[in-house]
Amino acid sequence: MIVLGIETSCDETAAAVLDGGGRVLSSLVSSQVKLHAPYGGVVPEIAARHHLEALPWVVENAVKQAGLTMQQVDGLAVTCGPGLVGSLLVGVAWTRAYAWARGLPLVGVNHLEGHVVSGWIDTPLLPFPALALIVSGGHTALWRVPQPEQYVQVARTRDDAAGEAFDKVAKMLGLPYPGGPVIDRLAPNGNPQAFPFGEIKTKNGAPGFSFSGYKTAVRQHMEKAGIARLQSPEETPPPVMIDLIASFRYAVVRELCRSTRHAIDTERPRSLVLAGGVAANQLLRLEIAKLAAERGLALSIPPFKYCTDNAAMIATAGRPALLRGENHLAQLDANAGLTLGGVEAQRTSRRHL
Ligand code: KG4
Ligand code: ZN
DSSP, X not given: OOEEEEEOSSSEEEEEEEOTTXXXXXXXXXXXXXXXXXXXXXXXXXXXXXXXXXXXXXXXXHHHHTXXXXXXXXXXXXXXXXXXXXXXXXXXXXXXXXXXXXXOOEEEEEHHHHHHHGGGTSXXXXXXXXXXXXXXXXXEEEEEESSTTOOEEEEEBSSOOHHHHHHHXXXXXXXXXXXXXXXHHHGGGSOTXXXXXXXXXXXXXXXXXXXXXXHHHHHHHHHHHTOOOOSSTTSOOOXXXXXXXXXXXXXXXXXXXXXXXXXXXXXXXXXXXXXXXXXGOHHHHHHHHHHHHHTTOEXXXXXXXXXXXXXXXXXXXXXXXXXXXXXXXXXXXXXXXXXXXXXXXXXXXXGGO
């Protein structure tokens, strides 16, 4: 079965094609980062409008790059939530109309399941049970995956997502958007011990994240050390600001690893997955790889193109249901607050920056 996957949950318009064996033939992403950069965050109305313009073109080119024609597609998988409702609606409505016109089966995919499943795209034999740390601009959580298509949330952030914290701190310092990659590039030049960031306390030391306190800590450190916001995003930050950036990155990574270590010890998985846009972070990759080696776990950190929002992960997640003969065409709708494993998906304020 040739599967076409479609993803429009936030600010990336994406389409991907899988061959009969589930291998990725093509994966195309049209990013809107430049459109939203002047606003310092995603503007929902702009995102939805752009999906409407980009989707037909992105789908057509994904199929072309796969070396196929639209007539050869056998099944469709589309993200139906969680995400921005306007963005989700464009993808769901477009794909439903297409499925109906062509008489193809269609399944709705949970975006978070897509992120977890990205760990198996290039390493299909990664053993179960697995533990997946999903860190992006919209979500930060740890999932236990006892077997394919089963997800149990073991920890989540109580406030900001990790990527959101990177973006907000960068904005506070006057650095360009999105802040994660910029902070990651600057941090190796600073001293990660220069500024203290306390450990995050949770009840009984149970795994769980919280990053909004670090935002406040950055603001307080700026005031105390007399660090002024940059006048323009092009300005070179002074050494003391680079020390603050390094200390902040170090603290975020330390917290992510602390919760992951705790979850490994209680859940006893055989493998570890790190995915989501923040999985691009150099320090986090290094520390998670160390942790996996220490605990003797198989490790999957997907290539960056499968860490950030993409449709290959959506097609991969939807494929088993399509192979079973499921078809959600009649009842599929966008659901901005869709849950995974019966747990409420984390909602953040990032969408309204
Ligand atoms: O998964 P993604 O593309 O979109 C969401 O679903 O949110 O993740 C984007 C997030 C942004 O917050 C961005 O700042 C962050 O990932 N990010 C990073 C790095 N590269 C991207 N954060 C830390 N270090 C990086 N190298
Ligand atoms: Zn995502």
